[in-house]
Amino acid sequence: MAAVQDGQLNLEVEKDIKTEITNDGSGNINANSSSPGSTSSGGKSKSPAGSGEDQQTLLAVLQFLKRNKLTESVDILRREAGLSADADDSPVSESAGAGSGGVPSVGADGGDANSLLSRVSIATPVAPPATAPPKVVAASGGEDQPDVNVVLSAYSQQGDPVLYPLYYNGLKKFIESVLDCHRAELSQVFYPLFVHMYLELVYNNHENEAKQFFEKFSGDQECYYEEDLRILSSMSKKEHMKGNETMLDFRTSKFVLRISRDSYQLLKRHLQERQNNQIWNIIQEHLYIDIFDGMPRSKSQIDAMSGSLAGEGKRDANKAKVFYGLLKEPEIEVPLDDEDEEAENEEGKPKKKKPKKDSMGSKSKKQDPNAPQQTRIPLPELKDSDKLDKIMNMKEATKKIRLGPDNLPSICFYSFLNAYQGLTAVDFTDDSSLIAGGFADSTVRVWSVTPKKLRRVKSAADLSNIDKESDDVLERIMDEKTASESKILYGHSGPVYGISFSPDRNYLLSSSEDGTVRLWSLQTFTCLVGYKGHNYPVWDTQFSPYGYYFISGGHDRVARLWATDHYQPLRMFAGHLADITCTLFHPNSNYVATGSADRTIRLWDVLTGNCVRILTGHKGPIHSLAFSPNGKFMASGATDGRVLLWDVGHGLMVGELKGHTDTIYALKFSRDGEILASGSMDNTVKLWDTLKAFDDVELDDFTAATGHIHLPENSQELLLGTYMTKSTPVIHLHFTRRNLLLAAGAYNP
């Protein structure tokens, strides 16, 4: 296929896209809302009857393809888009004409491939031309998606470089002199202002002034921006700005500040009085000030929420309703064990049996008011084996240990030995029977944790000899000769960074630096599908709790939702300003959460593709996420060594757990959600009392409405225990169905 042959080209396209489509938080690329289960019929959403601009874009694509001699793709695209061959017979004049009208920033020179590229790119990301047509419709452009050039050019209206420090200093003096209650709020302005002024100086080739400016004021910035400042300071030339993604984001996205109306008025008045246009311009152009009515926030409140690459999330960003409740469990007749029945026989079974059944039934029958509709997204039908597994799960759950502050779980540690610093990811199956490890040497290894060995299905020839009617056919199809404790899966061509078992234990997903996500069969231990689309390292992937769907996210800042039987993503979630470092499905499978190196967490609606939550507060890249079993809360861990707790429904931070001294790579709630376990690079596992943590939060209407919450400083009270390993970073945690805590990591002597 052309797309494969021409990887380099696509790559270029992809690069440009990245900057384009990621430039705004809320501007999502929505996939069409046809049900993901059905095979998407391509051109439906992308009918040629679109606006003139659409048409023009299409033509531009065609032209681009032609230029690169991808004639096959041209044909396909044309056919699918319903464009007649003669529609592009006179492409130059048409597209040039339309181009000058539609997109002013692009010159009339239709022959310039680069200028075309910048427009084309919006349409191309999902669909490399040769494959199915793009289903992605760009959100209406305009102010939400400022062109890079526009932003860059904004820096050209410069003032006298010598005056910059004076401006900044003046503002600093002013903010220091205002009332305490306003000072904290207004101080938020410093960092974005500082960055933009510095960039402006660099952009306009005032290298020395920029350096002086930096040295003079970088010390004033909050310590959690240190990392960004380091990157910033390494840029001292205009040429550097071109390729630097981090700073590109800074320029193309507006830094969001939440400031109370009173404080804002103060600032505005001051700047207008002083005629400080330089600063005022920056505030107008590069900052988004989210003004709220009411009490100004305190310093600690602000500090709790700030730290992300682009400021806080806008308040409206978290206003959408999230159905965080759990889906109704399908009713499965649980066959009672013999012993259970006997026990009940002894003391009047009819009375006992009934209420028991009722209580179970009523629990599952009653629809959680916060739950999404059962059929909101189509979910795979339960197979018999799934039902059996559910029954097993329920049985196990009855033997579950009730955890609490006085009843902590036992911890089993799975040490990977002789991993030579190469272990990069670990996952357990839900029933804790298998453990898989992703390694830097591109392999995935699966171990059986139980005495049951791993066996392959027999070859096709052997299978045909099997009596298919026999009762133990499932046993017979397995090849006893292949039984072993572990299996190695070869296929990736780069380190494996994320792995995830399917809930039915038939599949394993792995994502790798080579830009692909692979689906492996655990029956044959072979690779079934390689999902291509990311083109850059894929940092994490995760199966839906119901199987079938999975999410992946990586260096290209776009999270993709896939279904195992589609080689194209169903949804693309764009909005993060830096790499997506971790991905996680909500227990009800209607939402996915992504953590990013831009230090925000976003929650995406699988159905609509919208970003429904932007959670800020971490001061470093986020490396682990966990939903509470009831779906109501979320925990996140980052390189800053802090665990933050979130109320998903309100989109609020409800807790901060301090204690770890290094990156938190693993988080897991116990099966009933009473305890949160966190595992870190600092070679410890910590247990936290989450019941208390969630109880301690008092949510009145005001805080719920404004999101300005006072976090109790109670990490020490919530910490139930710290457990050391020996030189073994904890990179995965798992609670068994009976609430035994399993931890995993590689021994690094």
Add this chain to the structure above:
Amino acid sequence: VSMEERRFAEVPRESVKLMAESAGVELSDDVAALLAEDVCYRLREATQSSSQFMRHAKRRKLTVEDFNRALRWSNVEAIAGYGAQDALPFRPIKEGELFFVDDRDVNLVELALATNIPKGCAETMVRVNVSYLDGKGNLEPQGTVPSAVQTLSEDLLKYYQQITRAILGEDPHLMKVALLDLQSNSKIAALLPYFVYVISGVKSVSHDLEQLNRLLHMVKSLVQNPYLYLGSYVRSLVSSVMYCILEPLAASINPLNDHWTLRDYAALLLSHIFWTHGDLVSGLYHQILLSLQKVLSDPVRPLCSHYGAVVGLHALGWKAVERVLYPHLPAYWANLQAVLDDYSVSNAQVKADGHKVYGAILVAVERLLKMKALSLSQPGPGGVGTPWDDWTPVPLPAMYCELYSFFGDSLAVRFSTGPSLGGCPPSAPSQPPDTRKEPPGPAANLDTTRKMPQLTANLNISPRQDGSPRTEPAPPSLARRNSSSRPGQRSAGPSRDVFTKARFPPPQTGPPTFSFLIGGRQMGRRCQGRRFQTSFSSPPPLSTVPPRAYAHKLPVIGRVGKPVRRWTCSHYSLHLPL
């Protein structure tokens, strides 16, 4: 945040120029400066993005591979040749302030023909251990790694099999080779637990003296291996050795089996362990003393166990004998005598065993006396009252008296062998008066069916004179000496004489007021049969008999066939030909 932290390493323009020159390009200063600046920035950028790969690999260490990945993703050629795991030495050159990574020539021929083929990497594996039970501590100390960290490589496993097969196998030559290797191999630390486990199998082969012997030799080899740190395994070894010393082995049911030698050897081994690994077993010392005492005081135990207890105590040094055996002797004596006095035919075997015990006790107390005397004479004149930690010692004369009351002359005559007695004060001959009468020729019972135990001993005292049993354990067979039978043996009729009762009453009242002198012939060393004397003196000497008169009358027994080398650790034996 101080300014210092944000400084970056910079590539000077001179370096850029040099690089360009080496590539055949001439650069002007301006270009070089610009280039240098850009290079710095690109390097920083690459470093920045390489750290991302490190973070996602969940590592703390940035590797060359991470950096290469960053380069590759920014379409820059990766650098080759630095992927090795081991640290790269970074060397400065003084002139020019250059730093570089040493890039040595690799001799391919040598490499190809090298005999030490590098081992393959161990297989990655998962091991589970319960780290925290109920969130509390654990059976194991916190934060341990499962012991499978060192799994046996193929080679080690082979070595283990070969060695154990050789040692426990038929070929004595092979065994010797294997033991020698075990003694000197520096790479078998990982196998230690396995060998210790094999050795702990003594309990299952208690019927097979040969095997027991081989296992003990294995212990010896392990103990002597200077590269092995025995650690806590030493306890297991000691318990195996103790088993051989003390247990009534199945092999000892048959009187033809020479389990006595085994016990002697095990005892030697025990003392060796204590002297060479004292730091590891210090806590065991009292435990072992207690268990020995327990055996000794248990009349139900067979005599061979008692024998083991005695040689065990002997092996632990004269202080152990003084503390445990000596106070226990009176009680034990009654039992032993009862055995020895029984002439019934059915008792013959037991009686023979009894003689062994007797002999062992005799050797032990002799050494006790000798060493005690030495310890008194060495520190100085006032050494008699040397305070002991927790227990008051019996003064030497009283001890001698008491022991003499048990052993009679068989005790005294044997002081002829120990070369270290030459260190006695020179004034000795002049003063020692001897209250003791010349004992009649030591009597030995001589049943026609078996011989009297022929005791030979050749004690050697280490130069340190600290009571240390620094004897090199050696196969007892080496120590076998052709000893002459005691002179009076044949003439003496009643066996009772063997256990001559006190010739004089022990000085129960008042301070010990006698001193005595023991003389004899010193063997070896230039003059054959040179006489020597030694005296144990107590403050008020009351002598009536000139020492010489006594000395020359001493019969010399326990003559050794070979000259005794002074200060060398020699072998001793209680080898009793039956």
